[in-house]
Every structure is written in structure tokens, then in C-alpha cells.
Amino acid sequence: MAALGSPLQTLRGLLRELRHASGRTGRPYRDTPAYQHIVAAFRAHRVTSEKLCRAQQELHFQAATYLCLLRSVREHAALHREYHGKGERSPEEVAGLVGFRLPQQPGGKG
């Protein structure tokens, strides 16, 4: 059986990720179908208790997998923004990198 940690930890992690995800739309995360579905599933199977039966283990594995998905997507997107999203620098920025300033040429290049 996969080493999953505690179901309560997984649930907390999931709710944290859902908070992150819905922060952008302004809609309270408790209103989202995902939150309601997850909370209902955990309640129905009582996955926060110690002893787990097979159905509970399956649910916990699913929850842990979904948590991994949400977390990894968020981290990947953050890395993408940080390192891959900026596009080209302008000529002014490039000049500035080596300590130069572009000359002012009010009449154009001539």
C-alpha cells in the first residue's frame, strides 16, 4: 500500500490548494463544486479516522493524487511565470544591463 500520511493532512492540503485556486475569481472557495464534493466524500467515508477500510484507502489515495495534481500545477505555473513567461527585453533594458543608455535622437537615425 502506498505511503500516504494522514487523511486529515491530505484534506487540509486539498482545502489549502482550493483556496489558492479560487482566490483569483473572488468566489468563496466553500461555494465551489470541488470543495463541496471533497468535503462530502470525506464525510461519507469518514476518512479522517485512524483505521481505514479498502474504500477509504481508495478515496484517500484519490485525494492524495488530486492534491499532488493541484500543488504541482500551481508550482509549475509559478516557475513558468518566473523563468519562462517574461518574453524579450526591450532595447532600453538590454542597454541598461551593461550600463549603457540609448542615445536620444530626436531627428531619427538619419
Added chain:
Amino acid sequence: PPERKRFYQNVSISQGEGGFEINLDHRKLKTPQAKLFTVPSEALAVAVATEWDSQKDTIKFYTMHLTTLCNTALDNPTQRNKTQLIRAAVKFLETDTVCYRVEEPAALAELQKNEWDPIVAWAEKRYNVAIGSSTSILGPNIPASTKETFVSHLASYNMWALQGIEYVITQLKSLILSMGLIDRHITVEKAVLLSRLEEEYQIQRWGSVEWAHDYDLCELRARTAAGTLFVHLCSESSTVKHKLLQD
């Protein structure tokens, strides 16, 4: 091409004749081939809806792995039937990452032995097959009976689940690691670590480069997690009877 802006306010789910549908405001989501986007599992629909609702100003399709998997299942762009999918999946066994061993450097060979031998042993026991491992450039010699066992096992999955299984195998470059995930023997994090064992070894020796290593790691985890979740949601007894999943 410029990224598509988020053009919808509300994302909701509804149940249609074919299954669960995703609504972006009043518009029904369609696949790239313009079919109605319908999924057989409510939990899967909720997760897809969450992907769409998580988009901020622009729609970043490269983060929407579950949507992509559903589109593939609905459109089947590579036009493969069940037999072809299974054959593609089992073929990976011939070059399975965890069976392909180095002889040098000794430290890496040792790491492969310690980390990969147990999962190979698990698969051999679980499926009652012989697999083994090899340092030959040709890879391990997989007995025909072993392949047949896996072909037979995979045939018990429906078409949607199979798309997911084949996807995970392609990401991890390993049938054995993928079965470990499908059978809930290892977590996604562990499967990805085992798949990237050589990279992890190099990172420990030479250091990590965040914009490359962590980037790849997060992406592989995201895709593998999406694929695994997709397979499980499409093979749950509550969804298996759904007509979308009748081959």
C-alpha cells in the same frame, strides 16, 4: 499566437443525456473536434470544472491536464482502437525505465538496484510474471507470457481508462511504475522520483537548476497525477456502467 483570454464568468456542471457537461456561462464546452464535452464521472466533471475556474486572465491550456485527457478520450485524435492502445502500452515493457540498468557509475548502479529492484519484484509477484532487469543496450528480454499477462490485464479496462494508462506510461517511460500507481502501491511523488532516478542522482551530485529541474519535476508530477486520477475516476464501479465507457 496570443493566449486566449478568460471569456467566461461562471463555470458550472450539468447532467445531460450522455453524461456530465461543463458550462462556461451559458455556453457548453466542446472538444477540439467540436464534439459536446461529456464525461462519465461526476467527480471528473468537478475536477475539469475546477481547471476552467482556476484560469485567471488568460487560459493556460498547458495546465489543464484533465481537460486534455477528456478531449483525447472523446476525440481519439490518433484513431487508435483498444487493441492498439494496449499493444502500445505493453510495448513499453521492452524499454521500461526500471528494467534498464547502468553498470557505471557504481553509485548510480547501486541506487538503481536499491530503488528499482523492489518495484520490479512487486510487479512480478502481483502479476505472477517474470520480468527481470538488464544492463544490455538491448534492454531486458521479456518473456511472451509476461506480455500476454499484461495484455490480458489491461483488456479489463475500458477505453477511457486505457487512454489514461497509456498516457501515464508515456510520461513515466515505464509500464511497471504505471501499474504501481494504478494498483495504488506507490504514490505519484514516489513514481515520479523512481522515473527520474538518474536525474535525481545527477542533481544530488551537481546541484539543482530550478528553472530546468524543478520545472520538469513539477510538470511530470502534474501530468502523472492527472493521468492516474483520470484512470481511477473512469474505472470506478459507479462510473463503469456508464454508456460512454461501453466499448
